[in-house]
Amino acid sequence: MISRELAIKTTLELIDEEGYDGFSLSKLARRMGVRTPSLYYYFENRDDVLQEAARELLKEAPVPPYPADGDWQQWFVDLCVHTYRLILRHPRAAGLVFSYFPNTVIVPSHERGAQLLTEAGVAVEDQWPVMRGMEKLIFGLAFGDAQAEVSGRPSAPNGGQREQFPAFSSAVDASPTGEELMVRALRLYLAGVATAAGQSAPRKRKR
Numbered sequence: 001m002i003s004r005e006l007a008i009k010t011t012l013e014l015i016d017e018e019g020y021d022g023f024s025l026s027k028l029a030r031r032m033g034v035r036t037p038s039l040y041y042y043f044e045n046r047d048d049v050l051q052e053a054a055r056e057l058l059k060e061a062p063v064p065p066y067p068a069d070g071d072w073q074q075w076f077v078d079l080c081v082h083t084y085r086l087i088l089r090h091p092r093a094a095g096l097v098f099s100y101f102p103n104t105v106i107v108p109s110h111e112r113g114a115q116l117l118t119e120a121g122v123a124v125e126d127q128w129p130v131m132r133g134m135e136k137l138i139f140g141l142a143f144g145d146a147q148a149e150v151s152g153r154p155s156a157p158n159g160g161q162r163e164q165f166p167a168f169s170s171a172v173d174a175s176p177t178g179e180e181l182m183v184r185a186l187r188l189y190l191a192g193v194a195t196a197a198g199q200s201a202p203r204k205r206k207r
Contacts, residue, residue: 002034004042011053012093020050020096055102057093061086063109072116073190077183079109080138084182087142094146098139106135121197130193137189141182
C-alpha cells in the first residue's frame with residue numbers, strides 16, 4: 001500500500017544506498033512494488049519527492065532546549081554537532097540536502113538562536129550574518145567530510161603536495177579531524193562573535 005510517508009522513507013533508503021543523482025520515480029516504484037504512475041497521486045515530480053526527503057531528513061536533527069546556565073555558545077555547538085552527526089549518518093544524502101536545502105525546517109532553530117544572541121548582547125543587525133555564517137561553516141564541513149567518506153579521497157595534502165605546501169601541511173598535521181575539527185572551528189568562530197559583542201565569558205540568562 002502506498003502512502004506519502006512510506007514513499008519518503010523508501011526514498012531515503014534508496015539514497016543512502018546509491019546516492020541521489022541516480023534517483024528516479026521508476027526506481028522508487030520498483031522498490032515499493034508499485035507502478036510509477038501511482039506515485040504521481042502523491043508527488044508532482046522527482047523534485048517534489050527529493051524536496052520532501054531532504055525536509056524529512058533534517059527533521060531528525062533536534063533543536064537543543066534553552067540553556068539553563070545561559071551558555072549560548074554551547075547551545076550553538078550542541079545544535080551543530082547534532083546536524084553534523086546527522087549528515088555523517090547519511091553521507092550519500094549530503095548532496096540531496098545541499099541541492100534541496102529545506103530552509104523552513106531550520107527556521108525554529110534560527111528563532112531560538114536569535115533569542116540567545118540577543119541575550120548575549122549581539123547587535124540585531126549582526127545576528128543573521130552570524131547565524132548564516134555558522135550555517136555555511138557546519139554544512140560545508142559536514143558535506144566535505146561526507147563526500148570524503150563516500151569517495152575515499154582525503155582532503156588533506158599528501159605526497160608531493162606536502163613538499164610544495166609545507167606550512168599548510170604542518171597546520172593540517174596539528175589540527176584535529178572530523179567532528180573534533182568542526183567543534184574547534186565553531187568555538188573559534190563563536191569566540192570571535194563574543195569578542196565583537198564585548199563579552200569575555202558566556203552571559204548568564206536573565207531570570
